[in-house]
Amino acid sequence: MTRRLFHIFLLLVGAVALGCSRTSPDPLRTGMPPWLGFAPLYLGQELGHLPEAAVRSIEFESTSAQMRAFRNGLIDAATLTLDEVLQLVDQGLTPRIVAVADFSRGADAIVARPELRELGDLRGRRVAVEGTATGALMLLRALEKAGLRPEDVDTVPIEVQEGERFLADGRVDAVVTYEPIRTRLLAAGSRELMNSSELQDDITDVIVVRADQIEARAEQVDRMLDAWFRGLAFLNEHPDEAARIVQRRCKLDPARTLAGLQGVHFPDEGESRRLLSGERPALRARAEALARWMHRNGLLQRSVDLSSLLAPGPIERRFP
Structure with missing residues (x-):
């Protein structure tokens, strides 16, 4: 083989390799914690709208574990509450909100x-x-309402899945929790003292992607959002069947799964887009107000810059 032919051969091999790398990128790794409000993503996965070659969902036993994975670079995307996203920004990370997942309107509770x-x-x-x-946040709001101070209670740090056991064996008197654990505790005879319906949508769940992955993985981010909204459509159109699918994850019977979902409001594509887009996005204003409250109460170490927090591009592509 002449040197010229050899060079042409190398160029062809490189082009093939480059083409393969473009059509077969590593999957977008997204976290999936045990919160009933993330049922649409779970449904999208179960219904075959979330191919693992494009998006690999990784289940976590708690939100704390998912946040650690995001901080350590083990996942590219996550489903988090808005206040948790603000904490990540406070710690120097660059999560970008690509969709509003839900508002907790009773599904978080003490x-x-x-x-x-x-x-x-x-x-x-x-x-x-x-x-x-x-x-x-949930505990501080409850103490404010009761006229109590943080030092008036003895807080016991746990992973959320430990709450049922700690309450059952008397190690604690109360637990801050969320669905589906809330419903299981109430079914076992515990009493609800307060829930998130009293918090004026302070607990807002969002889908975030690392800033450097928004454009680099644009097609995969789109597939993830497609799975979410297809799962949400299925939940709205076939609630009983959806509950039977979701119960395998939340460990509740279908009736209690449906009851638990009543405490969650899921924005559709149009509402999610409106919250993220425009000259003064509503979610930006909500995040800024929440950040000020968190800073005053020691949940953030500094005033955070939220000018780049929202990334409406992916949902604007879906819902122009």
Whole structure:
């Protein structure tokens, strides 16, 4: 083979390799914690709209574990509460919100032993709470409502899946939790002292992607959003069948799964786009107000710059 032919051969091999790399990128790794509000993504996966070659969903037992994975670069995308996203920004990371997943309107709660009847009864009690911003936010809001201070309760840090066991064996008197654990605790006889319907949408769940992956993985981000909204459409059109699918993940019977989902509001594509887009996006204003409150209460170390937090491009492509 002459040198010229050899060079042509190398160019052809390189072109083939480059073409393969463009058509077969590594899958986008996205986290999936055990929150009932992320049912649309789970449904999208179960219904075959989330091919693993494009998007690989990784299940976590708690939101804390998912946040650690995002911080450590083990996942590219995540489903998080808005306050948790603000904490990541505070820590120097660059999550970008590509869609609003849901608003918790009763699905997050403080659940206690049955002898505790109101929030004021938490004084001097042991309250289990996950080490995330959401847990702290929920507890602080409850204490404010009851006229209590943080030092009036004894907080016990846990991973959220430990709450049922800690409450059952008497190690704590109350637990800050969310669906589907909330429904399981209430079915076992615990009492709800407060839920997120009283928080004016403070607990907002969003889908985030690392800033450097938004354009680099544009097609995969689009596939993830497509799976989410297809799953949401299935949930709205076939709630009973959807509940039977989701129950395998949330460990509730279908009736209780449907009841738990009543505490969650899922924006459709149009609402999600409106929240992220425009000259003054509503979600940006919500995030700024929440960031100020979190900073005042020690949940953020500094005033965070949120000018680049929203990335409406992917959802604007879907819903122009």
